[in-house]
Amino acid sequence: MGAWDIGPFDNDTAADFSGHLDDAEPEQREELIRRTLTEAANTSVSDYLDSYEGNRAVAAAALVAAQCPEGETVDPSYGPKKPVPVLSPDLRPLAVAALDRITAPDSESADLWEGEDAVEWRKQVAGMRAILVAEPAQ
DSSP, rough: OOBOOTTOOBHHHHHHHHHHHSSSSSGGGGHHHHHHHHHTTTOOSSSSHHHHHHHHHHHHHHHHHSSSSTTTOOOOTTSSOOOOOOOOOTTTHHHHHHHHHHSSBBHHHHHHOOOOHHHHHHHHHHHHHHHHHHHHOO
């Protein structure tokens, strides 16, 4: 039975992404996150963004947001079991761009949600985005 819920790791694709992160060497994990975010962010809004890329990018963005001052810890149920290295701050705007693309028209990840679940999913993504754009405390 597959996983499907509004959390960033609560679907099979994101859970598989976590497994790929756990399988990667520690020094390769940031690059895997960067590549995943870049694939979603660089998809033209005139092209349809498949949920495979979208769901992986939401998970990657959650890992970046988790390292921000107001970020939430990633749920270990489906999230990575092995530690994620301290990520470069330049991933924050890339994660924002990926989330913006995922919630834009022609995104299967956004299209799959309906009704109250869609409202909750968008609220969660917006909350993650707000954490990513917040100015770091001085």
